[in-house]
Amino acid sequence: MVHRTIRVGGLTRVEGEGALLVRARDGRVNDLQLRIYEPPRFFEALLRGRAFTEPPDITARICGICPVAYQMSACQALESICGVTVDGPLRDLRLLLYYGEWIESHALHIYLLHAPDFLGYPSGIAMARDHRAVVERGLALKKAGNDLVAAVGGRAIHPVNVRLGGFHRLPDLRGLSERLEHALTLALETVDWVSGFDFPDVEHDYRFLALTHPDEYAILSGDLPGFPVDEWPLHITEEQVPHSTALHSRLDGRRGYLTGPLARYNLNFAKLSPRAREAASALGPVCLNPYKSIVVRAIETVHACDESLRILDRYKPPDAPTVPVEPRPGVGHGASEAPRGTLLHRYRIDDDGLIAEADIVPPTAQNQARIEDDLRVLVEPRLGLPVPELTALCERAIRNHDPCISCSAHFLELCLEQ
């Protein structure tokens, strides 16, 4: 009888803080926990009693990597309560802002967090010693994304220009097209570069969740598979499980579904922009290999650049930066596609225009059970490997899903059973 306990304390090159615990016996994994030790910050509770206009600025602070996703899901949920739809050029500006976040976040993950795994470096900075031009290309691409967010939103992290109904001020978009043309070139080079990596031969039978939209590779709005956004609380439930350290999401009662780039790509391939679809011709319309998510992120970056250029081309400034939004009592739902997956919000506004309830389900909470499933499949046949090697493999498998642990609005710090 052989007992083995593997602890990966302090996951690196992920955003936020987590750890992994594996307990095995006689070659079988008995217990596997992706531990989240990010301290809880109680956003849903501290939103209660605040003005209905405040969630976009407050929930942005849940995640410094994807604040725009929080602002967009929050705005749409609250606007739906107030009976307001933001469309035309104002919706285009929201898309631009969001594409900027995709470019910035995907470039960060591809070049600084994920690619070092494929090329055998501990970090993007270490990788730059041998591949300086490549890392500089990644940083330039990332900067183009940040510049787009800053142009529309005021600054790259926690943009200040977003409000219910639109924006505080119409942005100055001059000069952006040239920068995005350049970014598109860099993104296409990125697809070529990452496509040449050596990928482990693994495919999983994933159950995907992503927004779908009749005309768009959904990012800002759409329907969820089989149900509209305002029914998400009926289909997606969260449970607090004593043997684990985080809330686990279930989709229609079943655990272990996946949201994020792989989900979007497999569900919405046909809606990719022409340049992105061309760049995806080698990968094809189906991708079930989690390691190839780096290719999918690169293709989505091409899409984001391509679509941003299209928007900049057609954009005519509207008369006003915002449409008026008056508070109404009621419940509303919002969903959008954060770089790492579907981000769900639900709010209730009371008779005084204050937030009575807030509920936020971030993508990493939804993916956690599925990441554990990926790990179980990876670890069981490799229990004999030396611990450092197995540890590195596990970290790699987790990074495939770009978990953003700081955006775990309500992951738990649990008093662990020993």
Next chain:
Amino acid sequence: MKKLAVWKFASCDGCQLTLLDCEDELLTVAARIEIAHFAEASSVSSPGPYDLSLVEGSISTPEDRERIRHVRRISKHLVTIGACATAGGIQALRETPALLPVVYARPGYIATLDRATPVSAHVPVDFELRGCPIDKRQLLEVIAAFLAGRRPVIPTHSVCVECKARGNPCVLVAHGTPCLGPVTQAGCGALCPAFNRGCFGCFGPMETPNPAALKITVESPWYTERSESAG
């Protein structure tokens, strides 16, 4: 080469991301100071002591209260980065015991302190860099100052000074928009007023603020009139 460490406590990652957002300077910085511990960016960590520790996030769990003491012990200089580490941040709005059952069905599983507190409530801090998030030029100034062995040159005057320098119309006087700029420390470049909204104070109070004068202003009849006509 001197050693830099980056630490995270309760936070959104945005302030440490600011270091990676220095796209044009990151590789230059990495050539001047060894980035020895930075879990978000590197899977290797070289052991302390460290010459400069940048600390993000506020202290909100019993474990973190111990961890920040450890970080202080192994750091020659400790600089807090951002509103969470410097002032407690947005999660300091909470009163934890009352909030726990609102978010979690079984609050018993959660180990947390009653309040989220700034790093300076636990250990001595050598310099506090403000902002939610911090400004990347100010971050580079702090690192450069540290490398040169001098105090960082970070202005402590109000946002109003930056607003005037930028030529923004005063949103408070001209539009009757409530604005914390007169009592908030500069550093953002008067960003919110430039976008037609009032400052909400994410850089924290300026040196010797005068909130009483701001209160008199927003209670005066001319202000109320403007505020109402602006809708």
